Amino acid sequence: MKIRLTHFVRSHYPLIISFFLPIFLMGGYFISQEMFPFGKSSLLTVDLGQQYIDFFAYFRRTLLSNPSGFFYSFSKEVGGNMIGEWAYYLMSPFNLFLLLFPEKYLAAGVMLITLLKYGCAGLSFGYFLKKMRTQAGLSIVAFSTSYSMMGWFVANQLNLLWLDATIFLPLIVLALHRLLSGKKSWPYIVLLAIMLIDNYYMGYMICLFLILYFIWFLFSKARDLKQIFSLSIRFIISSLVALAISMIILLPTIASLLSSKGQYTQSSVSLKFEYNAFKMLSKFIVGSFNFQQMPSGYPNLFIGSIFLIGFILYFVDSKISMRERILSFLISIFLVLSLCFEPLDLLWHGWQFPVWYPYRFSYVVSFWMLLLASRTLKNFITVRPWKIWLSFILYAGIIAYSFINEKKFSYVTNETLIFTAIFATLSLAVLAFAVNSKYNRVKIFLLCLISVVEISMNAYISLGNLSYLTQKDYATPTKALIKDSNYLNSLKDSAYRTGQTYSRTKNDGLANNLNTGSYFSSALEKSIPDFYGMLGNPDGDNYVTYSNGTIISDALLNMKYFITPIDSSLLKNGQPLSSLTEKPDLSRYKEIKQNKLTRIYKNNNALGYAYLANNQLKNLSVFYDNPIEYQTEWLNDISGKQNNKYFEAQNFNEVVFQNIEQSTKLTNSVFKKKNLAKSAQIVFKFTPKTNDSYYLTLGSALDSDNATLYLNNQPLKQYSTFRHTVIVNVANHSKGQEIVLTARLKKSSLWLNNFVLYKMNNRLVQNKITQIKKHSVNLKQISSRKLSGTYNASTNHLLATTIPYSSGWTVRVDGKKVSTFKIQNTFLAANVAKGKHSITLTFTPPLFVTGTIITLIGLALLLFIIIFESKKRRKV
Incomplete structure (x- = not known):
């Protein structure tokens, strides 16, 4: 056993180091910065602390106690389809590690996952280099560490959901290379399908790059038309099978996107450069990232001096065919243009400008640069002097340009310029140094050491430019919210929503099993912020906040409970919970519970998720920037023609x-x-x-x-x-x-x-609400995607709900399906007959069944391909 283990380590030590070295380097940095669980700080910053951590809490709760939450959640603003959120935020297999951590310690789980992704990115690229036979030994470690800690990875460390792309990209490209080389096709199909399921957004970018790689592979060598046709068919069929396998997630996600992000797609494109392309040269300087680069900045391209030099040298390497170098140059130009020319930038981002984090696809550019560098720096052989001088001149130009324009770049300082110059000089000197085979290992070791120190310094300086949430700032409100949630859920009340007058984030409800009416997501349906804008609450393209409710909106939207922080003057050590809004109206609600930091009030006016209304509600007008009129008309239209002024x-x-x-x-x-x-x-x-x-x-x-x-x-x-x-x-x-x-x-x-x-006029409002409650619909929540109950209508009525309309909702009255439609341009409704009846509402994501069928067909095709290729190989 010991001999086998020793042999394994000797054979695979570059890959073992490639996995553990990035973990060691970044883990050491996190510990030095006292990141939780090693101190009072945490990795939570920007979207990781304000959005993703709440999705992780929702992920954990769904898998452990509420599986139907995979399809639908009333914690998503006023309710919504969740498959699109899972496809974008939560399908990474790494998230399973979160199940090991209690909710208030999720920051420790985030630390673990982050480190594992650093390590797996290094391992993946190292495996790619080994199997492509472009590098061996310690040189693999140098390349893989640079890849796993490249500028894009460090800058997007907080976007945990995107990092999987850097792990899968080398494996998918390797599988494609083998497929095109006449080997098995199923690894490519399986890996691409997993990536598309893991994160369709990053998967889309990888698919675009795979087309470029296919073109590069196909035409970098002379091939006849028969070979070109054969390889093209194999590439297309394998890619389509992978796409089919992922349709169980992708098809319902597409349906969700058509009502959310899809509605913000650019309808017109300007043929213009977004900035002077030379400015991206500054991103090759050590530490070229800070907070200002998040909302709007330049592509994160840092890969280290040695590998940038290698990328430059590739194009003058006579050992590589001129045909391949010309094609590589054309692809490189296309990628550079993609980083600054608006139409190409939009293409990579699915025809939508990113909200923060620009040039999100730049990781494929870094991968491409490292790939080409690995083809010319095979085991860091001696480089001819004229090539060294060429690299020196070009690198000096980059540093000189950044120095001259230093004031234009907030992340460039004299110190970072000096560090960059030192590492570039050392890299060039060692690369140029001619040694015999006896000392080649020393040279490789030195280059590996230089690259690791440089890439680490870049990461430390870049991350040091950010501020982070403390563990206490996360854990204290989370603990209070969990306590309040547990109490409210123990009441076993009918279906309801819970408002807040304080919040940690807009996704408090999602994280803590509370239907708060607030939400923050990149896949938010457009009709929801439109409705909030009319209602008089804050809204944006990707968020809504129910912070400005009135007595009327609280009742109509079924805000049955409210959680508010206790007055800080009544607490010994002050109130750690930050208030979100003024709410003197709570004096009209009944206090039912007091905890250490919060009070809970009950609103007896809450109407439930559904009520019987007059058909006039179908014609409710749009009232942008007039929420008073909108709420007045809504309340009046429920009962028909009335002109009450509330x-x-x-x-x-x-x-x-x-x-x-x-x-x-x-x-x-x-x-x-x-x-x-x-x-x-x-x-x-x-x-x-x-x-x-x-x-x-x-x-x-x-x-x-x-x-x-x-x-x-x-x-x-x-x-x-x-x-x-x-x-x-x-x-x-x-x-x-x-x-x-x-x-x-x-x-x-x-x-x-x-x-x-x-x-x-509170008395008039109260009388009106009391009148509506006489015709209320009694609904109970059976699961996240099913409601059932009864209603009693004196005449034929409109069944109005405050559940967002979706074709996925099915309404059955006494077991018979009835047609549904949209009211107020937002909500689900149906026409129902008079009398006492039972009613059931169930939700199935649109196109989920169709997607499942296509996935099964894709899996059958994959099985056929495996069997066919296996038999073909046996005959050979």
Whole structure:
């Protein structure tokens, strides 16, 4: 046994090191930075801390206790299809390690997965080089470490869901190379299918690169038409079989995308360069990444000096045929243009401009550069002096360009330029050094050492430019949310939603089994933010936040419970939970539970997920930037033709202008500073004459970029960004108490668009809701994708729901299927007959059944190919 193990290590030591070295290097860095579980900090930053960690919690809960959550979840805003989310965020096999960690310790699970992905990327590329026979021994370690810790990987370390692509890419390319070389085709089919299931977005980019690689393989050598046709057919058929196998996930995902990201596809393309292409040269400088590069920056291309030199030398290597080098040059030009020419950039991103993290496909460019470098730097043989000087001149040009334009690049410093120059000089010197075979190992060791130190320094400097969430900032609100969730779920109440007046992220509900009405996802259906924009809540292309509810919207959207933080003055060590919104309306709800940090209130007006309504609701108009009118019409249309006015505009008792010209008109007026050097603000005062609810509407110009708002001399609790008019609850049960609102200008002027104070007639609203509740539908949630209950209609009615419309929903009344349609451009509805009836709603993702059938056909074809190739090989 010991002999076998020794033999295994000797035979495979480059691959073993390729796996463990990146883990050791990055693990050492994480420990030095006291990342959890090795300290108080964590790897959670930007989307990893604000989005992905919540999806991981949802992944864990779905697999352990709620399998139907794979298909649908009411924790996704007001409810939605989840297959698209799984296909984009959660299908990585590495996520299974998260099952080992309790929810509050998920940050430790993220650490483990991150390190494993670093290691597996190194192992994958090392295996690729070994099987392609372009490198051997320690040179494999040098290449694989550079690949696993390249600039793209480090910059996107927080995008854990994308990192699998770097692991699968070398394996898929190797399998394709073998397929085209006349060997087995099933490894290529299986690996490509797994990648497409793992993450269709990154898989799409790999497919584009595979086309380029196929062209490179096909035409880099002289082939006759028969060979070209034969190889093309084999490539196409194998790729289509892989695509068919993945259709169980891809087809329902496509259906989901058509209602979400697909609606943001660019309809027109500009034939322009996005920036001066020379600027990407700065990304070959050590440490060329920081936070400013996340929202908008240049491609992350850093691979280390030795391998950039190798890439340059490839094109002047006479040992490689001129035909191959010319074709490689043309492909390289295409890839470079893809990194700066808008049409090609859009092509790689599925015809949509990325929101943050630009040039997400640049990992395939780095792979291509390392691939070509590996073909010319075989075991780091001696390079001729003129080639060294050529590389020196080109590399010096890169450093000189970056130095001259240093002020244009926030990530370039004198120190990083010096480090880059040192590593480039050492690399060139050792590459040029001619030694006999006796000392070749020393040369290879030195080059390996130089490359590892350089790539590590790049990673450490780049990651050091980011800030991270502490473990306490994650664990404290998570613990509070879990406690509240466990209590509410123990009530075994009918189907309901739960609002929050505090939050850690917009995906708190998804992470903690609460239907909060808030959500953040790249695959958010377009109709949902459109609806939130009309309702008076913050929305964006990829997020919605139910932070600005009224008595009306709370009732209609079935917000039956609310969780709010306890006043910090009542806590010994202060309140660690940050408030999300003002909610004086909670005084009208009943407190039912108090925990250490939170209180839970019950809203008895909640209507449930469905109610009986008049057919007039089908014709509810669109009211962008007029949420007061929209909510009024919605409530009225439920019962038919009524003109009740639930809101009444109010005047302020006093308005004080400080360093601003006075005006009698407030709403939709522009106010300018008198003295630009001094601060300016407008103070609004009013005293409620009743104990009704008071609301203030704020237009999009009143977000946190333009003004700081205060309520009674305290910062107004309000979600900072919004693109449509929102409603803010500023008073309830405040009769006779002066309310002071202050708008402090952040710029030279401020537009008070849609700035109106309203008083709600709470008694009229309550009477209306009570009337609607008499015709409510009693629904219970059987699972994430099934609801059942009864209704009793005095006449033929419209069954209205606040469940987002999808063709995947099936409604059955007394066991018979009824037709469904969309109301309010958002929700599911059906026409139902009078009388008492049972009703069932079930959800199956659109095209899921069709996708499953195609996958089974694909698997049958794969089995046929395996058997056919096996028999063919036996005959040979």
